[in-house]
Amino acid sequence: MAKRAAGTFVAAVTLIILLSSPGGVALAYEHFRVAVYSRAYETREMNDVTWIESRWTEITRQVHVDKIYLETHRDLIVVDGATLETAKKFFADRGVQTAGGITLTVNERNRFETFCYTNPEHRRKVKEIVEHTAKHFDEIILDDFFFTNCKCELCIQAKGSKSWTRYRLDLLTEAAEDLILSPAKAVNPKVQVVVKYPNWYEHFQGLGFNLETEPKLFDGLYTGTETRDPSGNQHLQQYLGYLIFRYFENLKPRGNRGGWVDTGGMMYMDRYAEQLWLTLFAKAPEITLFDIRQIQRPLPQSSNVAWKGQGTSFDFDEMAKPIRLADGTTATPTTIARAAGYTFEKADKFLGKLGTPLGVKSYKPYHSTGEDFLQNYLGMCGIPMDIVSAFPSDQNMILLTETAKFDPAIVDKIKAQLLAGKSVMITSGLLKALQGKGIEDIAELHCTDRKAIIKEFFGWGGRPQAKAEMVIPQIQYLTNDAWEEISAMDETNGWPMLISAGYAKGTLYVLTIPESFTDLYNLPASILSRIKDTLTRELPVRVDGPAMVSLFVYDNGTFIVESFLDEPADVSVTVSKPATALHDLVSDETLSPARSGPGSGRMPGFGQRVPPVPRTTFAFQIKPHSYRVFEYR
Numbered sequence: 001m002a003k004r005a006a007g008t009f010v011a012a013v014t015l016i017i018l019l020s021s022p023g024g025v026a027l028a029y030e031h032f033r034v035a036v037y038s039r040a041y042e043t044r045e046m047n048d049v050t051w052i053e054s055r056w057t058e059i060t061r062q063v064h065v066d067k068i069y070l071e072t073h074r075d076l077i078v079v080d081g082a083t084l085e086t087a088k089k090f091f092a093d094r095g096v097q098t099a100g101g102i103t104l105t106v107n108e109r110n111r112f113e114t115f116c117y118t119n120p121e122h123r124r125k126v127k128e129i130v131e132h133t134a135k136h137f138d139e140i141i142l143d144d145f146f147f148t149n150c151k152c153e154l155c156i157q158a159k160g161s162k163s164w165t166r167y168r169l170d171l172l173t174e175a176a177e178d179l180i181l182s183p184a185k186a187v188n189p190k191v192q193v194v195v196k197y198p199n200w201y202e203h204f205q206g207l208g209f210n211l212e213t214e215p216k217l218f219d220g221l222y223t224g225t226e227t228r229d230p231s232g233n234q235h236l237q238q239y240l241g242y243l244i245f246r247y248f249e250n251l252k253p254r255g256n257r258g259g260w261v262d263t264g265g266m267m268y269m270d271r272y273a274e275q276l277w278l279t280l281f282a283k284a285p286e287i288t289l290f291d292i293r294q295i296q297r298p299l300p301q302s303s304n305v306a307w308k309g310q311g312t313s314f315d316f317d318e319m320a321k322p323i324r325l326a327d328g329t330t331a332t333p334t335t336i337a338r339a340a341g342y343t344f345e346k347a348d349k350f351l352g353k354l355g356t357p358l359g360v361k362s363y364k365p366y367h368s369t370g371e372d373f374l375q376n377y378l379g380m381c382g383i384p385m386d387i388v389s390a391f392p393s394d395q396n397m398i399l400l401t402e403t404a405k406f407d408p409a410i411v412d413k414i415k416a417q418l419l420a421g422k423s424v425m426i427t428s429g430l431l432k433a434l435q436g437k438g439i440e441d442i443a444e445l446h447c448t449d450r451k452a453i454i455k456e457f458f459g460w461g462g463r464p465q466a467k468a469e470m471v472i473p474q475i476q477y478l479t480n481d482a483w484e485e486i487s488a489m490d491e492t493n494g495w496p497m498l499i500s501a502g503y504a505k506g507t508l509y510v511l512t513i514p515e516s517f518t519d520l521y522n523l524p525a526s527i528l529s530r531i532k533d534t535l536t537r538e539l540p541v542r543v544d545g546p547a548m549v550s551l552f553v554y555d556n557g558t559f560i561v562e563s564f565l566d567e568p569a570d571v572s573v574t575v576s577k578p579a580t581a582l583h584d585l586v587s588d589e590t591l592s593p594a595r596s597g598p599g600s601g602r603m604p605g606f607g608q609r610v611p612p613v614p615r616t617t618f619a620f621q622i623k624p625h626s627y628r629v630f631e632y633r
Contacts, residue, residue, distance in 0.1 A: 024325030026064040026341050031351040032280060034344065035067040035258070035288040037101060037143075040074040042292050046087035053090070059295060060094075061331035062323060063341030069141055069288065071101035072133045075108055084136045100137030102129060105145050116150040117175045117208075118158045126179045134187040142180070144198035144224055147207035148172065168208030169367065176210075176217050194257055196222035199236055199244060202403075205367035211389070212366040215252040222257050222288070223248045225279040228265030238564050239379035239550055241275050245282035246357055247364075247387040258286030263294045263336055269306040270625040272336070273314050273343045274564070277627065280347045281552050281560055283357060287344075295337040308566055312626035313346065313586075314339075350585045350629050355556030359386030360535055362399040363407075370402030371429045377517045380564065381528055382543045383536055384553045396422045397538050399511075402429035411438035418442065418506030425509040425535055428473050442508055443482055443501035450474040451515070456489040457497065457527050463489070464524035471515040475499060486530055488512070498531060509534060521547035537576075541632075545571030549622065558585070562627035572619040575632045579616040585629040594619040 036059065038046075045051045059065065070087055072079050088098045104126060107113040115122040133140050148155075148168055159167040176195075184191050195218045197209060204211060215221055225241040228234065241259075249256040259279035266272055279287050289295050300306035303316030319342040322330040333342075362375050364387050375385040378399075385399075391413050392398050398417070404410050404426075411434060417424050431439065432447035439445070455469045472488060475496045482501040487494035499510045511531065514520060529544045536542050541559045543551040546569055552560040563569050572594065573582070582591040593616050622628055 024327035024329045024331070025060040026062060026323060027326050027345075028064045028066070029344050029348040031348055032284065032344075033066040033258075033286040034064055034340075035069060035099075035286055036065050036292050036295065037069045037260075037288050037290045038071055038292040040071045040077040040079050040103070043070045043072070043087065044077065044079045044083060046070075046090070047083040049086065049090055052087065055292065055296060056090075056094075058335065059292070059337045061325060062333055062335060062338035063289070063295075063344065065096060067097040067099065067286070068292075069099050069101040070137075071103060071143070072136070073129045074103035074143075075105050078129065078132065081132070081136060088136070098137065099139035099141060100133040101141050101143060102133055103143040103145050104129075108145075112145065112149070114145055114148050114150065116152055116155065117148055117171050117179070118150070118154045119152070123175075123179055126175070127183050130180050130183050131187050134184040134191045138188065138190050139192045139194065140184060141194045141196055141222055144196045146172065146176075146180075146195060147204075147209050149207055165205050165367065169205055169210045169213075172208035173210050173213045173217070176214060181217060192219040194218060194220040194222050196224065196260060197248060198224040199226060199240060200234065201244060201247065202369055202372040205369075210367075211251055215248075215255065220255050220257040221248050221252050223259045223279075223284070225259035225282075225284070226261045226264070226275055226290075227271075228262075228275075229267045229271055231267070232265045234265075235373075237373065237376040237380050238271075238274060238278070239385075240373065240376040241278035242282045242550075242552065243376055243379055243385055243387065245279060245284055246359070249282075250386070250388050256284070258288055259284040260288040260290060262290040263297065268308050269300065269339065270308045270314070272339055274562075274625065276340060276343045277313070277347050278562075280344075280351055281354075281357075281562075283351075283354070289337075289340055295335060295340065297336050299333060299335055299338060307625075309623065309625040312623045314343065314626070318342075346586075353585055353631065354558050354560075354629075355554035357384075357386070358539055358553045358555055359384035360397065360399050360539070361392035361395045362387050362401065363391050364389060364401075364403045365406040368403035368406035370405060370433065371427060371513065371517075374401050374427065374429075374513065374517060375399075377520050379550055381520055381523070381531075381547045382545070382549055382551050383532055384539060384551050393417065395538070397535065398422075398424055399535060400424060400426045400430050402427060402433050404430055405433040410434070411441070414439075414508070415442060415503070418503040418508060421505035423507045423509065425511055428475060428510060428512045431475070431510050432473070442503045444478050445482060445499065445501065445510060446476040448474045448476055452488065452490040452493070452495045454488040454490050454495065457524060458487040458489060458494060464526050466519075466524060466527075467522040468519070470519035470522060472497070472512050473515075475510060475512060477501070485509070485534065486527055497527070498534065511535075523547060540576050542574045542576075543571055544574065545569055557633075558629070558631045560627050560629050561622055563622045563624060566624050568621055568623050570619070570621050572617050573630070574615050574617045576615055577632075578614045579618075579632040581633045582618045582620075582630045583633060585631055587628075591618050591620055591630075593617065 223245045227236045227241045261275045379385045455466050484496045486497040488497040497512045501508045548564045550562045595617050
């Protein structure tokens with residue numbers, strides 16, 4: 001019901017302009033800035049001040065805006081200088097910062113046709129666009145089309161014996177320096193050039209996005225945190241909206257300038273708000289709403305047709321009430337801009353109380369692929385993740401997926417961790433990739449080509465069953481050289497779901513990943529808890545409950561639990577210290593412990609014992625598509 005009706009809502013493009021509504025603008029936010037992006041299609045209309053004023057008045061009554069990116073080029077449309085200056089003055093008069101935007105597409109509708117950076121004519125055009133923009137702005141952002149999918153004859157000839165990936169990585173690094181950065185700074189030495197990256201980070205290298213060279217070259221990065229509906233053609237899990245910002249922040253510490261969300265691909269309205277608040281949970285200093293046209297789409301008239309939540313993190317009826325403006329007047333919510341504004345107001349009340357995000361470090365070498373986006377599926381299962389591009393040797397527990405095979409020294413790095421008495425968890429995909437490359441020196445584990453169809457498990461809490469059958473690879477091991485921590489049952493046979501093997505003072509774990517990653521969501525809660533107890537034991541908080549309930553942990557005793565489920569969920573959180581209470585920073589509710597104690601000091605891996613640690617557990621319910629923010633005391 002909600003999905004079908006909201007699909008109609010997303011398709012609506014009617015512009016609502018209520019000039020008779022009261023004056024004033026929405027109140028500013030304390031802990032982040034808000035920007036709006038204007039495509040060249042809309043920017044070119046801004047030579048008419050009345051065209052801008054009517055739309056801007058309606059938007060800023062519903063969401064406070066600190067900045068606007070005025071795009072100068074898209075699809076070979078170039079906005080003239082006079083129009084840019086008229087627009088700049090309009091926004092400056094209203095205290096709104098302006099920056100330039102460039103989208104390097106020839107024809108976005110033709111499967112995102114980009115410029116050919118081998119073609120001399122195209123190269124001249126790109127340089128002209130950059131120079132034109134730098135004349136008018138001290139900051140320029142490249143929308144996420146600074147890549148190439150061209151395979152023309154010029155490209156084929158220039159590529160030679162290189163792979164397409166290697167050729168495009170080298171080509172775009174050169175283009176960044178010679179066609180964008182140098183020309184922009186020659187025209188305007190003060191200009192800051194920011195590259196905005198899209199959400200499909202696993203595949204960047206194949207199209208020329210170079211995460212090894214570009215973060216050092218550009219003045220800043222920007223993050224596409226839009227995940228839209230996970231059943232869409234990108235198949236991106238909701239958690240990616242948080243994790244990708246943290247990943248890019250690790251690429252250029254304090255250089256990731258913000259997150260970017262659009263209204264596309266939503267089957268229900270919760271997805272829009274979820275994308276916005278996940279971006280803020282990741283501690284983005286700025287959030288950009290794409291675009292000035294999209295956020296003028298009308299709001300649905302009832303929560304029954306557009307919202308799956310149940311009046312917690314987003315209360316539709318509360319959002320629909322008149323808005324109190326900065327000048328003391330009120331305005332009526334009318335468009336998606338109000339959904340953004342309401343979401344921001346709720347989050348702004350607690351964001352300043354959150355510390356620095358924490359997560360299990362997962363090493364992804366530059367230009368690597370394998371088990372695409374797997375960390376996001378684990379994040380959806382309640383495991384806080386943090387992707388890094390350098391091997392995290394300072395961590396006591398790390399996760400390595402198949403992408404780690406791109407580091408030729410990965411086995412030696414794993415050995416060094418284990419020799420230092422630390423733990424490493426690898427996936428079955430990485431185990432298979434490293435067979436015959438030295439992993440056998442650590443443990444004689446073998447990921448076979450055989451499969452098992454499983455549903456029942458043996459681990460903690462008897463024999464729990466998954467929600468559905470799943471297919472897993474069969475891992476062979478030597479009895480008593482390795483130990484099954486969790487067994488997956490195939491009729492009378494058992495296959496490792498989590499297995500451990502000792503090496504020196506450390507422990508190697510192998511986590512079996514189902515053939516379909518979404519089957520991780522079908523795992524029983526008790527099995528997920530067993531995995532979390534091993535993988536997240538260095539974090540101060542663990543959440544237990546069904547999959548699709550995520551945990552966001554910070555270094556100052558605060559954390560967030562968010563549910564992406566369509567029904568209420570009973571969950572518990574365990575704090576690795578004596579705690580007397582949980583304080584809900586949104587509702588002001590205080591929760592008392594359900595149980596506390598020193599912990600079991602169980603055997604976490606073959607041949608290694610973890611000393612008992614104090615633990616306190618709290619239980620509560622979380623409603624659909626909502627979050628709860630806590631501080632433990």
